[in-house]
Amino acid sequence: MNSDEQLRQRAERRIASQPGAGSGQEPASNQWQFAQQQEHELHVHRMELEIQNEELRRANQQLEQAHHRYADLFEQAPVGYVILDDTGVIQQINQTGCHQLGAMHRQLIGRRFSLFIATDQRVAFAALLQQLFQTPARTAQPSNIYRRELQMLRQDGSEWDAQIEYAGLTEGTRPMIRATLTDVGDLKRSQREVERLNETLEQQVERRTFQVQQLHEELQTFVYSVAHDMTRPLRQIQGFSDLLTRHYPPSDEKSARYLSYLKLATTQMGEQMSALLAFFQSNQPINHLQPIDLNRLIQGVVQELASEMRGREVSITHDELPTLEADRQSLLTIFSNLIANAVKFTRPRPQAIIHVGVQEQRDTYLFSIHDNGVGFDQSTARRLFGLFQRLHSERDFEGQGMGLALVRRIVQRYQGRVWAESVPDQGSVFWVQLPKNPSELLDDARW
Template sequence: MTTFNDLQQRYKQQEQELHVHQVELEQQNEELRRINLELEQARNRYADLFEFAPVGYVVCDQGGLIQEINQTGCLHLGADYGALVGRPFALFVGNGQRAAFSELLHAALLPGGDTERSRMEVRMVDPGGRHWDALLECTGLAGSGSAGQPASLARLTLTDITQLKTAQRETERRTRQAQQLSEELQTFLQSMTHDLSAPMRQVGDFARLLGQTLQTPDQRSARLLENLLRAASHMNALMGSLTRFFQSGQPLGRHQAVDLNRLVDQFVLDLGPERHRRQLRITHDLLPTLQADPLSLQMVFGNLLSNAVKFTRPCSEARIHVGVQEQEDGFLFSVRDNGVGFDPGQSGRLFGLFQRLHSDRDFEGQGLGLALARRIVERSGGRIWAESVLGQGSVFWIQLPRDLGAELGDPEVSW
């Protein structure tokens, strides 16, 4: 039989259990309030990220009607939030691209989406009639459709690329203008060299004929005839150099294997009598075989070697060496000589068109060879520069990329 004391003890026990449950419930409520506060703070943070993102975010339904849009999107489309929600997004797309936008939206809503057709550049127009360029990216929102069915909502990302497209169009315009000017200059050069070549040949022929006609020309007449022939020869050489310089701007020829060892050997053979009249020693390292345009490499190394031969002329024993260093991303060539050198302070002029660092009385030339070499090397993705000490020789460096393709050639050869 349950006594009053038993009931009293049971009541106290239940009261204690209820108090424990009450404490636990208050702790759970406190944790729930903390979690809700954190969720609210996170929602506010992400709402700010959405609203004030540097790109426009627009949520559209399957019909292309705007369901949600952030503040940046409102600024892009030129209207307030209330005036945009429920309106077709296509109204803000240029007339010629609305069909393409519909295809983009349809592809994005398909199960899995269509990654190849998820973006396009569009010409947008705001209610005031202002046109601007945008990159439009379209993605179906996960969870907005049944499994295996098209999504019901899509997120559009709008990036204003007006400045980029304006700069691109300006660059294209200037490129077309530069190409047109280059073609006009090339045409003028060809016409000039063609029209002047015949008169210059006639001047030379006339001077030679005049020299033969005069039985015993006096010293002054002989000197004048000699100067006339030299000027005609110089003019012909200058026209030839100009032609080669502007031809270097034309597309490169077909790439084929070019053995630089043979190229240097042939240059030495072509020196002919000059090699035998002088103490001239030309050596080279193991040089690679490059997959390149042969004529371009001939002009680069030919001009550098010709310069070395010319500026070592005052030396009792001229020494010229072509070296190579293999690098991770290409090859570094050098053409070194013990000639007269040049003032390092003038190196900025060295590769300029018609720039010459020595008097024409001392060394002949038109000042085009190094400009031609630089143009070819830079068009090939390489670099060219020079180092020198006046009176102690020079070294010209040519850095060419590895993607020209190469394999080592014959061992060192000297003459």
């Protein structure tokens, strides 16, 4: 019996139950009006039911579309989805999962998932499954996802690498686990290739490092040998030049000039050899660090340069400098070379002004040596710290072009930085950045 018929019968019963209905006590017009009213209500109810039925059909259609849409997403997902019960039996699996396990859908439903895991990893999988089902409330949370990498088996017995994510499901009364399978075989192969290349690269680096060390030792030996072999003839030339000057003084100005050139050349060559030896000796490991008061060290450098400043008006000042844990000879070489350069290149100034400053940074000290000397073209600054590089004529300023190269080498050993800024005829500033705790950086310092 449909809803309309039920409503009609209900209306007839209401008419029959009215007082005097069918007994002739009320006029027939009243009964007719009552019947019309009931028929109108019946019509209204019928329309409401049709509207509700239409809404229900539309909702069912939307649910069906959503079901198909999410079913397609589940089936065509780029990863495998497997639904397992509490015994590890496959209840549902998508097409990607079937492809990964190498079997048809009907061949997999109802089978134990552990059959597709490498034999030596099945015990670990069983323990994980037990752990997941023992704490269903926790595993059901979306944020509680367990990841494992397992060696998987296909239906034909071939192996493949998988990353599996497990999450609990709360649908129905029986607990379930959703396992997401991702084939990481390509990633594993890439990792193994990277490891192989890294190992090969390390071997190449070790071999090249050994070759560089050998070449460096050979070069150092050669420099020492040349310096040693040249020292004796240089001293002889210088000695004989002094004897000639004392016992056979030049009879004319030209001979005297030639003899002075000879003595100057031997002196310069000796200084060049000494500077070259000092440069290579800076390669020696720094084994002894001690607290160095830079204020006292700078004062000592200024005293050593007193002869260079005799007859000149030179002002050398400095900030309150820190105490550094370092090798004293290294710091002495750095600051003596930089301050000596400032003294030399301020020589044309009627009053030379040199200042050593410091800025404390988080892990380093940044030192600066300002002067009001002749300066240099900033575009040539990259040549400053090169071996045997000079930016000024030797006729104007003497030197071997070794001091700044030596400074850079020592600063780099301390894993610091050194650079210079200048404007021609407006002075220069040399910057030296050194770590506060060099002892932490020098353990493996070998050149």
